[in-house]
Amino acid sequence: xxxxxxxxxxxxxxxxxxxxxxxxxxxxxxxxxxxxxxxxxxxxxxxxxxxxxxxxxxxxxxxxxxxxxxxxxxxxxxxxxxxxxxxxxxxxxxxxxxxxxxxxxxxxxxxxxxxxxxxxxxxxxxxxxxxxxxxxxxxxxxxxxxxxxxxxxxxxxxxxxxxxxxxxxxxxxxxxxxxxxxxxxxxxxxxxxxxxxxxxxxxxxxxxxxxxxxxxxxxxxxxxxxxxxxxxxxxxxxxxxxxxxxxxxxxxxxxxxxxxxxxxxxxxxxxxxxxxxxxxxxxxxxxxxxxxxxxxxxxxxxxxxxxxxxxxxxxxxxxxxxxxxxxxxxxxxxxxxxxxxxxxxxxxxxxxxxxxxxxxxxxxxxxxxxxxxxxxxxxxxxxxxxxxxxxxxxxxxxxxxxxxxxxxxxxxxxxxxxxxxxxxxxxxxxxxxxxxxxxxxxxxxxxxxxxxxxxxxxxxxxxxxxxxxxxxxxxxxxxxxxxxxxxxxxxxxxxxxxxxxxxxxxxxxxxxxxxxxxxxxxxxxxxxxxxxxxxxxxxxxxxxxxxxxxxxxxxxxxxxxxxxxxxxxxxxxxxxxxxxxxxxxxxxxxxxxx
RNA sequence: GGGGACGUAGUUCAGCUGGUUAGAACGCAUGCCUGUCACGCAUGAGGUCGCGGGUUCGAGUCCCGUCGUCCCCGCCA
Numbered sequence: 001x002x003x004x005x006x007x008x009x010x011x012x013x014x015x016x017x018x019x020x021x022x023x024x025x026x027x028x029x030x031x032x033x034x035x036x037x038x039x040x041x042x043x044x045x046x047x048x049x050x051x052x053x054x055x056x057x058x059x060x061x062x063x064x065x066x067x068x069x070x071x072x073x074x075x076x077x078x079x080x081x082x083x084x085x086x087x088x089x090x091x092x093x094x095x096x097x098x099x100x101x102x103x104x105x106x107x108x109x110x111x112x113x114x115x116x117x118x119x120x121x122x123x124x125x126x127x128x129x130x131x132x133x134x135x136x137x138x139x140x141x142x143x144x145x146x147x148x149x150x151x152x153x154x155x156x157x158x159x160x161x162x163x164x165x166x167x168x169x170x171x172x173x174x175x176x177x178x179x180x181x182x183x184x185x186x187x188x189x190x191x192x193x194x195x196x197x198x199x200x201x202x203x204x205x206x207x208x209x210x211x212x213x214x215x216x217x218x219x220x221x222x223x224x225x226x227x228x229x230x231x232x233x234x235x236x237x238x239x240x241x242x243x244x245x246x247x248x249x250x251x252x253x254x255x256x257x258x259x260x261x262x263x264x265x266x267x268x269x270x271x272x273x274x275x276x277x278x279x280x281x282x283x284x285x286x287x288x289x290x291x292x293x294x295x296x297x298x299x300x301x302x303x304x305x306x307x308x309x310x311x312x313x314x315x316x317x318x319x320x321x322x323x324x325x326x327x328x329x330x331x332x333x334x335x336x337x338x339x340x341x342x343x344x345x346x347x348x349x350x351x352x353x354x355x356x357x358x359x360x361x362x363x364x365x366x367x368x369x370x371x372x373x374x375x376x377x378x379x380x381x382x383x384x385x386x387x388x389x390x391x392x393x394x395x396x397x398x399x400x401x402x403x404x405x406x407x408x409x410x411x412x413x414x415x416x417x418x419x420x421x422x423x424x425x426x427x428x429x430x431x432x433x434x435x436x437x438x439x440x441x442x443x444x445x446x447x448x449x450x451x452x453x454x455x456x457x458x459x460x461x462x463x464x465x466x467x468x469x470x471x472x473x474x475x476x477x478x479x480x481x482x483x484x485x486x487x488x489x490x491x492x493x494x495x496x497x498x499x500x501x502x503x504x505x506x507x508x509x510x511x512x513x514x515x516x517x518x519x520x521x522x523x524x525x526x527x528x529x530x531x532x533x534x535x536x537x538x539x540x541x542x543x544x545x546x547x548x549x550x551x552x553x554x555x556x557x558x559x560x561x562x563x564x565x566x567x568x569x570x571x572x573x574x575x576x577x578x579x580x581x582x583x584x585x586x587x588x589x590x591x592x593x594x
Numbered sequence: 595g596g597g598g599a600c601g602u603a604g605u606u607c608a609g610c611u612g613g614u615u616a617g618a619a620c621g622c623a624u625g626c627c628u629g630u631c632a633c634g635c636a637u638g639a640g641g642u643c644g645c646g647g648g649u650u651c652g653a654g655u656c657c658c659g660u661c662g663u664c665c666c667c668g669c670c671a
Contacts, residue, residue: 035631042628055631075621094631117622119604127606131663184671204671231670232595445671458671494671556664566663 001072004110006030009080016052018099022085027104029054030080030112032142033073034122043070047081047104048122050147055094055103056081066109076115076122076139082108130558134572137563149560153548155270157224160244160544163263169220169246174209176202176226181522184458185229188239196589202228205541207458208526210247211498214537215529220248224544232567235556236490236546239569242561244493247539251497253483257437260485260493260540264435271551279435279485287438288408292415294441297489299434300427302326304414307383313372314399319353323396324414327384328421331391332358338424345420346395349413350406357381357392393417405448419489428488436486443467443478444511452513457482459512460505461496462538468504475511485542492547495540502530 012027031049041060046053058070066083073079083106094100119136120128124145133140140146161171180187180201187201203209205227213221223245233239248256257278265275280298287296290303306322308314314321328334339356346354357366359381366377386392395414397406422428443463444453453475455461462481463471470478485493499505505527509519520527545557558564565571585591 035633037630037633038627039630039633040627042630044630044633046631053631057629059628061628089629092629092631096631100631117604121605121621129600129606129663131601132605134663185669207671229670232668234670235665237670455671461671567665568662570662572663 001111001114003114004080004112006080006110006112009082009110014051015047015049015054016099018054018085018102018104020087020101023087023102025085026082026107027085028080028082029056029104030110031078032115032122033075033077033079035075036070036073038071041067043067045070045073045079045081045106047079048144050144050151052099052144053097054099056083056106056109057103058106058109062105063107063109066106069109069111070106072111073109074115074117076118077111078113078115080108080110080112081106082110131566131572134558134564134566137573141562146559149548149552149554150562152270152552153560156267156544156548156551159266159270160222160224160263163266164222164244164246164259167220167259169222169248170218171223172213172218172221173223174203174206174213174225178203178209181208185231188228188230191588191590193587193589204229205243206245207460208523210245210539211460211534211537212526212529214247214249215532215534217535218249221539222246230569233565233569234567235558236549238545238557238561239565241557242544244542244544245539246495246541247537249535249537251536251538253481253497253538256495256538256540257483260542261435264485264487267547268433268551273433273551275433275435279437281437281439283440284438284442284479285440288411288415292411292413292418293489294438295484295486295489295491296415296436296438297419297422297428297434298436299429299432299488300422302328302418302421302427304418305384307380309372310376310379313376316372317353317368318399319396320399320402321396323353323394324410325380325384326393326414326418326421327386328391328393328425329387330389331421331425332360332389334358334391342393342417342420346413346417349416350409351395351413352398352401352406353394353396355394357386357394359386359388359390359392361388393421404446432488434488438484438486439482440464440479441482441484442476443480444475446476453511455508455512456480457494457496459508459514460498462499462504463508471507471511481538483540485540487547487550490546490550491543492550493540493542495538497536497538500530500534500536502527502534505530 009028011030013029015029015031029047031047034046034048034053037044043058045056045058047056058067060067081104083104085102086105088101088103118139119132120126122139122142124143141150177190177200180189180199185204187204190200190202192198192200206223206225210221225243225245226240227243228240230239261277261279265277268275284294287294289306292304304324304326307325308322343354355366355368357364357377357380364374364378364381368377381392384392395410397410442456443461445456447454457480464479464481467478481497483495484491499508545560548560549557552560554560563571563573
């Protein structure tokens with residue numbers, strides 16, 4: 001096939017631009033052939049670019065040359081068209097596309113490139129499995145839907161940079177080739193050619209660098225930055241992902257929250273969502289107690305309450321008190337099998353006692369009636385203000401199995417039940433955008449396997465100042481100056497006020513069973529820096545991919561990353577990771593086992 | 595690391611209790627067609643049933659293993 005040269009021709013319009021007002025103009029369009037409809041001496045081409053589609057008419061009577069070429073054209077061929085914009089006859093207007101009132105009468109058709117038949121149609125709605133889409137990602141991204149997402153992401157990046165800069169934050173780049181840090185996720189390693197046996201690590205986040213920038217006097221820093229974590233992946237987790245990383249010196253938490261809330265307002269305005277400010281704040285302990293989650297969805301009004309049984313009833317049931325009760329308004333009609341499914345869910349989440357109460361008019365029914373008596377059941381129902389027509393769910397632990405871990409599992413189970421009820425009762429209204437701050441996280445969590453405390457956030461998080469004297473005596477009770485940003489039950493960011501004093505940092509390392517030697521080996525440079533005039537500082541990191549996914553209404557961040565990897569961290573398009581030449585290994589001083 | 599779902603034509607799927615030559619739709623190719631826009635009509639090509647082993651007279655179908663994709667748990671400060 002003979003192809004044409006573009007020469008010095010320039011596009012005069014995009015395909016989605018043309019309207020009635022352009023009628024009579026001679027235009028030059030270029031793009032991909034979305035569809036060809038061949039009626040013999042009349043051929044219609046749907047010409048597509050990132051802005052939309054315009055119909056091109058190739059009429060043998062108007063231009064035999066253009067018509068000849070149109071006969072050669074196939075799906076996804078790249079063509080240029082010169083011709084006149086003409087109004088369509090009223091009965092041939094296509095109301096489905098914005099440019100549907102006009103069409104371009106082709107005078108010249110340039111065949112710029114041919115194309116193999118694509119493995120899937122280049123359309124918004126396709127049924128193709130994700131594997132195929134990822135293998136041919138360049139074609140997948142050609143779809144209008146993906147172009148919209150890519151462009152939304154671009155506008156979001158611009159909004160972040162504008163907003164942060166306007167608030168005195170400067171973007172500073174930090175190294176991708178750095179050193180491995182303890183704790184946290186597994187690192188991706190890069191072997192050094194010059195120093196055999198030594199490795200760079202790709203950063204899990206620029207945590208230390210942003211703190212060093214505070215020590216350096218940068219005052220307010222941000223960066224839209226790639227982070228790398230070598231753990232198992234999910235719909236909302238990738239091997240490499242993008243954070244909006246933020247840090248400020250002399251921080252007041254409320255000032256930081258305000259900057260972030262305004263940022264969210266600007267970002268969601270891009271998708272015409274009005275964000276309510278200020279965002280509510282919830283203590284971690286309250287979140288766990290009432291919602292059974294450290295990232296609760298507050299877009300629906302269900303909350304657990306700790307309630308006590310009347311005297312003596314607890315002993316009859318052999319369960320822990322207080323137990324947890326949840327009033328489900330208007331679901332007295334729940335069927336036996338529906339309740340059984342909820343009980344299964346509770347059990348699957350290791351809550352070891354589940355029951356319920358139905359309030360129907362003046363009558364109250366519960367499997368507990370026979371065991372603890374109707375009066376006690378009524379008292380329970382009253383303690384959560386259950387009204388006629390309501391259902392009350394109850395969960396607890398066997399009194400013999402109450403441990404810290406069991407209590408955490410009970411909270412987690414109550415959280416799962418709450419979410420399941422929201423799904424089943426369709427309590428989450430479309431268009432709900434429920435932001436919230438979760439604050440006052442525990443400083444440490446006990447690692448059963450390692451038999452030591454680990455940092456819940458990271459080891460540079462400051463304890464609350466009023467808790468400092470309990471650092472050694474009661475670390476489990478310590479609260480950190482850490483916070484998470486939650487949207488509709490998804491964690492979209494987290495941060496903390498950091499430790500800026502070297503003496504406190506040493507005490508925290510100590511509580512984490514990190515010996516001075518180990519600490520010095522791992523980040524001696526950082527401890528030195530801490531002694532060099534560190535201002536109070538703190539910040540946050542926002543999950544950019546997750547935020548874009550929520551804005552775009554996508555449930556997987558793969559949909560908003562141009563070239564994502566699979567759950568096993570494989571790039572199906574370029575087939576990475578891959579083996580390398582033996583010479584390359586030799587240079588690096590590496591050999592592969594087996 | 596564990597659990598679940600899926601894997602058949604380029605794509606999306608059907609394929610019963612194991613039984614002749616593995617089907618459909620869309621797409622693709624060729625021809626006809628001047629107002630289509632999911633064009634239409636006619637004809638046709640296209641299959642390592644993910645891969646390997648086993649059972650059987652016979653396997654897309656049953657069994658074992660393995661690979662891949664997705665979802666969940668663990669993990670991810």
